[in-house]
Amino acid sequence: MLYRQVYEYVVNQIERGDWNAGEKLPSVRQLALELDVNRLTVFKAYQHLKQEGKVEVKEKSGYYVASRHKPQVESDDSERHWKNKLSEIQRKPAIYQFSTAIIDPNLLPNLFLSDYVKQVFDIYPKLMGTYSTAQGDEELREHLSRYMVRKHRLQLTASELLITSGAQQAIDLIARTYIRPMDAIMVERPTYSAALDVFRAYGARFFAVDITPEGYDLEKVEQVMKQHRPRFFYMNPTFHNPTGYTVPSAQRKQLVELAERYRCLLIEDDAFNDMYFDQPPPPPLFSYDTEGWVVYIRSFCKYVAPGLRICAVMGRKSVIQPLISSKSLADNGTPLVNQKIFLHYFESDRMQQHLKKLRIALQIRRDIMEEELIQAQAPDWQWVSPKGGLYLWIKLPDGFPVTPYLDECLRQSVSFIPGTICDPMNAIDDRIRLCFSFVNESQLREGVRRLVTIARHF
Numbered sequence: 001m002l003y004r005q006v007y008e009y010v011v012n013q014i015e016r017g018d019w020n021a022g023e024k025l026p027s028v029r030q031l032a033l034e035l036d037v038n039r040l041t042v043f044k045a046y047q048h049l050k051q052e053g054k055v056e057v058k059e060k061s062g063y064y065v066a067s068r069h070k071p072q073v074e075s076d077d078s079e080r081h082w083k084n085k086l087s088e089i090q091r092k093p094a095i096y097q098f099s100t101a102i103i104d105p106n107l108l109p110n111l112f113l114s115d116y117v118k119q120v121f122d123i124y125p126k127l128m129g130t131y132s133t134a135q136g137d138e139e140l141r142e143h144l145s146r147y148m149v150r151k152h153r154l155q156l157t158a159s160e161l162l163i164t165s166g167a168q169q170a171i172d173l174i175a176r177t178y179i180r181p182m183d184a185i186m187v188e189r190p191t192y193s194a195a196l197d198v199f200r201a202y203g204a205r206f207f208a209v210d211i212t213p214e215g216y217d218l219e220k221v222e223q224v225m226k227q228h229r230p231r232f233f234y235m236n237p238t239f240h241n242p243t244g245y246t247v248p249s250a251q252r253k254q255l256v257e258l259a260e261r262y263r264c265l266l267i268e269d270d271a272f273n274d275m276y277f278d279q280p281p282p283p284p285l286f287s288y289d290t291e292g293w294v295v296y297i298r299s300f301c302k303y304v305a306p307g308l309r310i311c312a313v314m315g316r317k318s319v320i321q322p323l324i325s326s327k328s329l330a331d332n333g334t335p336l337v338n339q340k341i342f343l344h345y346f347e348s349d350r351m352q353q354h355l356k357k358l359r360i361a362l363q364i365r366r367d368i369m370e371e372e373l374i375q376a377q378a379p380d381w382q383w384v385s386p387k388g389g390l391y392l393w394i395k396l397p398d399g400f401p402v403t404p405y406l407d408e409c410l411r412q413s414v415s416f417i418p419g420t421i422c423d424p425m426n427a428i429d430d431r432i433r434l435c436f437s438f439v440n441e442s443q444l445r446e447g448v449r450r451l452v453t454i455a456r457h458f
Contacts, residue, residue, distance in 0.1 A: 002037060002041050003041045003042075003044040003045045003048070004045075004181075005181045005182050005203055006031070006035060006037060006041055006042055006044075006045035006182060007045040007048055007049060008180065008181035008182070008203070009035070009180065009181050009182030009183070009203075010025065010031075010045065010046075010049060010054075010055070011049070011054060012180035012181065012182075012183070014054070014065055016180075019065050020065060021065050021066065021067045022064060022065060022067045023064065023065050024061070024062055024063070024064050025046075025055060025062065025063040025064060025065065027062055027063075028042045028043050028046065035182055035205065036205075046063050049063075050063070053066055054066055083197055083200075083201070084194055084197050085193055085197060085421040086193040086194045086197070086417065086421060087194070089406075089415060089417060089418075089421075090415070092410055092415060093413070094410060094413045094414055094415040095413040095414075095443065095447075096413060096414040096415070096439060096443055096446065096447030096450060096451070097415055097435075097438050097439055098414065098415055098416045098434040098435050098436070098438075098439070098447060098451070099415040099416050099417050099433075099435065100415075100435060100438045101241070101302075101390055101391075101435050101437070101438075102302070102306065102435075102437065102438050103302055103303060103306070103358070103362070103390070103437045103438065104437060104438055104439070104440060106440070107357075107358055107361050107362075108303075108305070108306075108354075108358075109350065109354050112345075112350050112354075113305055113341075113345060116341060116344050116345045116348070117341055119344060120337075120340050120341050120344050123340075123344070124340055127336060127337050127340060128337060130336050131332070131333060131336060132163075132333035132334055132335065132336035132339060133333055134324055134327050134328035134332055134333045135161075135162055135163070135324050135327070135333075136161065136162060136163025136164075136312075136333070136334060136339060137163065137336060137339040137340065137343070138158060139340075139343060140163060140339045140340070140342065140343045141158035141159075141161040141163065141312075142158045143343055143346070143347055144158075144161060144312050145157055145158045145160070145161055147346075148298075148314070152283050152284060152286075152287050153283075153287065154286065154287050154314075155290070156314060159317070159320075160314055160315060160316060160317065160320055161312050161313070161314055161320075162312070162313040162314075162320055162323050162324055162327060163310065163311070163312060163313075163334050163339060164311045164312075164313055164327065164334060165309045165310075165311070165331065165334045165335075165338075166299065166301050166309040166310075166311050167269060167271055167297050167299035167301065167311045168194060168198075169309075169311070169330070170297045170299075170311050170313045171194075171195050171198055171234075171267075171269070171297070172198050172330075173313075173323050173326045173327055173330060174232075174267055174295060174297075174323065175198050175199055175201075175202045175204075176202060176326055177322050177323055177325075177326045178231050178232060178265065179199060179202040179203065179204050179231060180202075180203065181202075181203030182203060182204075182205055183203070183204050183205065183230075183231045184204070184205050184207055184228045184229065184230040184231065185199060185204045185205070185206065185207070185230045185231050185232055185233070185234065186206075186207050186208075186209060186221070186224050186225070186228075186230040186232070186233040186234070186264070187199070187206050187207070187208055187209075187233070187234050187235075187424050188208070188209060188210075188211045188216075188234070188235055188236065188240070189208035189209065189210050189211065189423060189424060189425065189428075190211070190242055190243065190393075190419060190422035190423050190428055190431070191211075191234065191235075191236060191241075191242075191422060191424065192236055192241045192242075192269065192422070193242075193417070193421045193422050195234055195269070196421075196422075196424055199234070204231075206424040206425075207224045207228050207230060208423075208424045208425060209221050209224060209233075211240060211243060211245055211247070212245065213245050213384050214248070215237075215245075215247040215248050215251040216247065216251060216255075218251060218254055218255070218258070221233070221255070221258060222258055222262070225258060225259075225261075225262035225264045226262060229262070229263075229264070230264055231264075231265065232264060232265035232266065232267050232295075233255075233259070233264055233265070233266050233267065234267040234269065235247075235255075235266065235267065235268055235269065235285075236269045236270075236271075237252065237268065237270075237285065238270050238272060238273055238281045238282075238284070238388075239272040239273075239275065239276070239281065239386060239387070239388040239389030239390075240389070241271070241272075241389070241390075241391065242391050242393050242417065242419075242422050242431075242433035243384070243386075243391070243393040244384065244386025244387075244388070244389050244391050244392070244393055245384070245386075246281050246282070246387065246388070247282075248282065249282040249283065252282060252283070252284075252285045252288060253288045255285055256285055256288040256289055256293065256294060259293040259294070260291050260293050263293075264293070265293055265294070265295060265319065266285055266289075266293060266294045266295070267295050267297065268284055268285045268286055268294055268295065268296045268297065269297045269299075270284055270296065270297060270298050270299070271297075271299040271301070271302055272302065272388055272389040272390065273298065274303060274355055274359075275302070275303060275358070275359065275362060275388050275389055275390070276359065276387060276388035277359060277362070277363040277366070277386075277387055277388055278387055279387070281388065284296055284298075286314060286315075289316070291316070292315065292316030292317070292318045292319055294315065295313065295314075295315045295319050295323075296313070296314040296315060297311060297312075297313055298311065298312045298313075298314065299311040299312075300312070300342070300346070302390075303355070303358055304342065304345065304346060304351070305341070305342065305345065308338040308341060308342045309334070309338065310334070310338060310339065310342045362390070362436075362437055364441070365436045365437060365441065365444060366385070366386065366392070366436050368436070368441055368444050368445060369392060369434065369436040369444060369448055370383075370385060370392070372444070372445050372448035372449060373392075373394075373448055373452065376448065376449055376452040376453075377452075378452045378455070379397065379452075379455060379456065380396075380397045381394050381395065381396060381397075382394070382395040383395065390435050390436065390437040391433050391434065391435055391436070392433070392434045392436065393419075393431060393432075393433055394431060394432050394433075394434060395430060395431055396430050396431065396432065396455075397430070398430060399430075400430060400455075400458065401458055402418050402419070402420070402429055402430070402432065403418070404458070405454065405455065405458050406418055408454055408457075408458075409451065409454055412450060412454060414447055414450050414451050414454070416432045416433060416434050416451070417432065417433040417434075417435075418431075418432055418433075419431030419432060419433070434451075
């Protein structure tokens with residue numbers, strides 16, 4: 001119930017020291033405005049807190065944190081609403097899968113990976129009988145730290161890395177570590193749908209900032225940070241999901257400066273850094289961070305070996321240590337065999353050759369999708385051609401009925417992602433995301449033609 005979320009929000013603010021014993025709490029009207037809820041909801045939450053002795057009422061003065069009580073907050077997962085709208089669409093069967101953000105397995109070096117698996121078991125004969133540490137295999141962390149220093153000129157040590165089972169786990173660990181019910185967080189609009197669903201499940205309130213081909217409106221970013229003091233800003237600034245946009249270098253440095261000024265963590269999700277078509281993307285925001293205000297999620301799942309689920313989370317000690325604790329409670333460590341196989345393949349010459357070929361193959365598939373959309377004379381469809389990543393973000397004509405269109409496409413075995421689920425406000429109803437990386441080239445051509453043909457009936 002909503003009043004319970006307000007109740008937990010107040011308790012968590014007290015626990016974190018934002019409101020101290022004896023300090024006056026916001027008035028009912030003030031907190032209702034801040035949380036965008038009815039005043040009766042706040043009043044009910046305050047009355048409940050009063051009955052439990054967590055707050056006190058002073059006549060004609062208001063509500064105060066109880067001076068004698070130190071509450072302990074317990075998380076109740078049973079009250080959370082777990083939902084993954086993205087997965088629900090991706091699970092629907094379709095021959096022409098434009099919803100699935102996976103690279104065609106035929107583009108991955110499966111035979112070479114098999115050889116490396118055999119080598120790894122020769123090098124580590126007791127591997128299957130050994131656990132990893134919660135933080136991750138030290139040999140892998142040492143290698144990845146050297147790789148990141150060499151590639152991006154970062155200040156980074158192995159102790160500042162955490163290995164997770166994919167980026168999705170990293171996002172969940174960050175959410176459970178930093179979000180309490182009714183906490184404000186900043187997100188892009190649009191953004192990665194599954195991240196929104198995770199944050200919703202932990203009770204976050206969203207403050208959205210539009211992302212465009214030119215990046216963000218930094219004045220709006222600063223306004224939100226200053227006025228609402230969000231716990232963090234979740235962003236996907238490199239070949240953005242779902243738009244494909246990339247935030248320019250100048251803004252990246254300014255964002256880190258704003259984060260330091262307003263004490264707002266930046267959660268930089270970077271799943272597509274190596275999947276560029278012409279020029280490499282700008283350095284990550286993390287390369288500008290010296291004070292511990294950036295958590296950098298660098299996933300290798302998409303293009304190295306998806307089945308291994310290897311992701312590196314990087315950050316200064318102040319942010320990495322709490323995440324290690326959360327990881328230890330989640331699964332006590334990513335499987336060691338996955339980490340060792342990834343390590344020995346990632347550091348090979350074959351890996352770099354694979355990346356070069358993969359970039360070319362993905363660029364060809366992007367070009368095919370765009371070519372077919374143009375040749376099919378898609379009715380008033382517009383998009384910005386991405387310079388990397390896996391997606392086209394298509395703008396449809398105003399008033400186009402996306403929901404019945406998706407239903408009919410699925411009936412005819414074509415899938416895509418509607419823009420509404422990528423929007424924290426659930427209001428972007430004139431956009432769809434098409435993934436060009438999963439189906440083969442002939443299916444890509446036929447699927448786009450079918451997609452456009454169906455659209456003509458709406």
